[in-house]
Amino acid sequence: MIAVRPATLADVPVLRELLARVAAEPPDDRHVPIEPDEVHLLLAGFEQMLGKPGNAPCCMLLALAPDTQQPIGWVTMRGADRARIRHQAVLGISVDRDYRGRGIGRALMAAAIAWARDVRLDRIELRVMTRNRAGVALYEKMGFEHEGIIRAGIRIGDTLHDDHVMGLLLRYDLVS
Secondary structure (H helix, E strand, C coil): CCCEECHHHHHHHHHHHHHHHHHHCCCCCCCCCCCHHHHHHHHHHHHHHCCCCCCCCEEEEEEECCCCCCEEEEEEEEECCHHHHEEEEEEEECCCCCCCCCCHHHHHHHHHHHHHHHCCCEEEEEEECCCHHHHHHHHHHCCCCCEEHHHEEEECCCEEEEEEHHHHHHHHHCCC
């Protein structure tokens, strides 16, 4: 069983290392839209979310390696302060390349969905590169549905790639 726990500010140094490993993956295999020289930007966003989340629903959860208990993956849920969109959050997820295919993404997704239900969110949204077939398959298994394509949403070098927009409605009774 994969252990998943909330992240804290004390995790920032280890997150920096994990982000650096993800950003160093080969460009054609990297699923997080980050370049090696941008790690500090994503880390700053994580630090802000962990340090002073504000009124918007948000969380960051970490998956831990069974042997070392070190973070090997994360999921973030970021909501908004504005009343008309406060019912939803945008999900971001990544698993260390050496640990993919072992159920870690599924454990993180299940924990994120449980968190969203606990805070009474109605919707979760994510974007995933169309070429990330394993990610798309996981999200479909978790109940996410395809809602559209963002054409040329990601640039890797000189090549543009499409993103799927996927969503999970947690409360169908509210849909008009």
